[in-house]
Amino acid sequence: MYPIIMCEDNRIQLQQLDTLVENYILFHSDxxxxxxxxxxxxxxxxxLDDCEPQNGIYFLDIDLQADIDGIQLAEIIRQKDVQAEIIFVTTHDELAPLTLKRKVAALDFIAKDQPLDDYRQEIYDTLDYAKKIIDETRTVQKKGFSFEVGTQVYNLDKSEVIFVEASDIPHRLNLESTNGKFEFYGKLTELEDKYPFLFRISRSCLINPENIQHVDFSIREVGFADGSTRxxxxxxSKKLKNIIQAPL
Incomplete structure (x- = not known):
């Protein structure tokens, strides 16, 4: 489910935008x-603070008649929902260069002051494109390894994962990667189901066989390219031996 969030200080325009989006949802995508x-x-x-949405689609006016304008709000959104798709619905398209300078990476600018049919079509086209981008991003993420630390989402290529093990702190996991060490909330059983490339070598550890450097079966120890062992x-033993002897 892709959450849609709108912010528009003019209540009539807010209701019009909501009606158009709801009609799109009704006929195009559930x-x-x-x-x-x-x-x-x-x-x-x-x-954002209460619900911590991910992959949200945000329709924002720029002039919100408040202490925070639409561009400042977009910056806050980008910090808290890093994969957000931000769409400005405004009469101030001359401010587009400012959004580039502020690095909010807006997906589109839709002018309010245009014929209704054109306005509707732009919204629909942008929603189509937003969904396409999010779907493609999630497909790529599934091929890799993603996790959250606080409000930050990290996406690693699976080749960067060395192993994941249970932390001494309940409900936390430690990740050893080629990019460093991370600690995050999670369950090994869920990661094992989500990422088939991980192999469980014990009750408390999942490894990426791609990063095995050697295995000592006499002491039941796996060594990795970064020098660590588990x-x-x-x-x-048997399944591990089959894995490391399998052709690449």
Whole structure:
């Protein structure tokens, strides 16, 4: 489900935008859902803090008649929902260069002051494109390895993952990667199901066989390219041997 969030201080224009988006959802995709219709930017900030959305689609006016304008709000959104798709619906398309300078990476600028049919079609076309981008991003992520640390989402290529193991802190996992060490909330069983390239060598450790450097079966120890080692359960010996002897 892709959450849609709108922020427009003019309530009539907000209602018009919502009607057009809801009609699109009705006839084009049930993967979208309007989660927030806000007339004040602080409502969006509160929503981000409370719900921590991912891959949201945000329709923002630029002049919001508030302490926070649409571009500043987009910066906040980008920090909290890193994969957000931001669409400015505004009469101030001359401010487009400013969004580039502020690095908010807007997907589109849609002018309010145009014929209704053209306005509707631009919204529909942009939603089509936003969905395409998000779908493609998620497909790529599934081929790699993604995890969250606080409000930050990290996406690693699977070749960068060395192993993941249970932390001494309940419900936390430690990730050893070629880019460094990370700690995040998660469950090994969920990662094992989500990422088939990981192999469980013990109750507390999943490894990426691609990064095995050597295996000592006499002491049941796996060594990795970064010099680290981990013990494996005796019941994993046969399968581990099959994995490392399999052709690339």
């Amino acid at each position: 993967l979208f859902k309007v989660e927030l219709q806000a007339s004040q930017p602080q409502q969006v900030v509160n929503y 013990k494996f359960s005796i019941g994993k």
